[in-house]
Amino acid sequence: MIELLAITDDPAPTAAPVRIVPAGGLGLVVEPAPHGELDADALWRRESLLEELMRERAVLPVRLGTRLEDAAAAAEAIAPRRAELAAALERVRGAVELSVRAAAAGAPAGADGFAATAEAAHARLAAHARASARHEGPELLRAAYLVDRGDVDGFVVTVRDLQHEHPGLSLLCTGPWPPYSFTEGPAR
Amino acid sequence: MNGKVLAGPLDGDLDPFARPMPNLSNALSRRIDADPESVEQGLAQLVLTIVELLRQLMERQALRRIDGGGLTEEQVERLGATFMALDQRMEELREQFGLTAEDLNLDLGPLGRLL
Numbered sequence: 104m105i106e107l108l109a110i111t112d113d114p115a116p117t118a119a120p121v122r123i124v125p126a127g128g129l130g131l132v133v134e135p136a137p138h139g140e141l142d143a144d145a146l147w148r149r150e151s152l153l154e155e156l157m158r159e160r161a162v163l164p165v166r167l168g169t170r171l172e173d174a175a176a177a178a179e180a181i182a183p184r185r186a187e188l189a190a191a192l193e194r195v196r197g198a199v200e201l202s203v204r205a206a207a208a209g210a211p212a213g214a215d216g217f218a219a220t221a222e223a224a225h226a227r228l229a230a231h232a233r234a235s236a237r238h239e240g241p242e243l244l245r246a247a248y249l250v251d252r253g254d255v256d257g258f259v260v261t262v263r264d265l266q267h268e269h270p271g272l273s274l275l276c277t278g279p280w281p282p283y284s285f286t287e288g289p290a291r
Numbered sequence: 292m293n294g295k296v297l298a299g300p301l302d303g304d305l306d307p308f309a310r311p312m313p314n315l316s317n318a319l320s321r322r323i324d325a326d327p328e329s330v331e332q333g334l335a336q337l338v339l340t341i342v343e344l345l346r347q348l349m350e351r352q353a354l355r356r357i358d359g360g361g362l363t364e365e366q367v368e369r370l371g372a373t374f375m376a377l378d379q380r381m382e383e384l385r386e387q388f389g390l391t392a393e394d395l396n397l398d399l400g401p402l403g404r405l406l
Contacts, residue, residue: 201297206307208300242308255297262298273300275308280295 104136107169107177109153109281112192113160119152126178127185129192132156133177136170153281161196163188164281191286198233198249199279201258205244208273217243217272224265224272231258236284243272247284255279335388340395343381350374 109132114125123130137145149167156162171177181188205221221243229235232248239245250258255278262276299305353370356362362370385392 204308208302208304208307259297266298266301270301273304273307274298275296275300275305276298277295278297 104170105133105173106136107165107171108132108134108149109156109165110163110181110188111156111160117156119155121152124174127182129188131177133174157281161192162281163191163286164283195249195282195285198251199255200282200284201248201250201276201278202280203228203246203262204242204275206242206273208271220269220272227265228261231261234285249282249285332388336390336394339384339390343395346377346381
């Protein structure tokens with residue numbers, strides 16, 4: 104049993120402690136399916152592995168717990184989606200995901216009154232990004248932005264500017280993450 | 292997590308964002324507990340989460356089949372009624388165990404939501 108961690112456009116071997124199986128021009132990042140319980144440490148280990156890989160090639164993270172019989176089964180499973188995956192890899196190449204959350208400062212997350220400000224902040228941040236995705240959450244804003252690697256600093260400066268302009272909001276920007284929110288194309 | 296913070300609030304107070312984190316550790320550490328009542332609720336939550344996940348997957352697959360054509364109107368009608376009934380039953384079960392829809396949607400942090 105193997106676990107499929109990610110799909111990459113570059114099937115060349117890596118120094119990272121995972122196996123990359125070439126499949127139709129793409130590379131399948133696999134490791135033996137881990138035994139034992141899933142805990143926070145295991146998630147962070149997976150995270151740092153993906154980050155190491157995404158520093159050297161375009162990477163699409165695969166849903167946690169995607170297990171297959173063996174590498175051949177994995178190759179077979181993705182074969183029908185090859186073109187779609189190649190296009191998705193093209194979209195995320197050279198970019199990272201940054202997460203931004205906004206809450207009303209000093210008030211319980213989700214308090215009314217700052218919704219419009221949070222929307223405006225989102226619009227400004229989205230203008231700095233290749234793509235953006237909104238997530239549901241208890242905060243006023245929870246969004247992911249696909250940002251060119253070279254533009255990360257500029258993006259963070261914009262977050263800080265927004266924070267100074269709107270002291271009533273608490274902004275939290277984290278990253279860089281693998282493009283978890285951008286593995287699928289625009290709404291089909 | 293702190294290593295991943297690129298910009299934070301002026302006062303450095305991350306509390307407004309702290310809520311999802313207990314959610315994550317709850318989701319990961321919700322094992323057998325000494326308190327029988329919470330064991331039952333924890334198990335119910337786990338089972339219902341899995342049932343809900345399956346229900347959503349089935350519904351998606353059904354929608355795909357409907358989109359793809361090849362189903363008679365009667366079959367589509369029956370599928371629709373089945374999923375409505377399932378959805379309602381799910382809601383009843385959740386209520387019975389005092390769980391909200393949100394309780395079933397385990398937050399895996401940067402890995403996203405389970406449902």
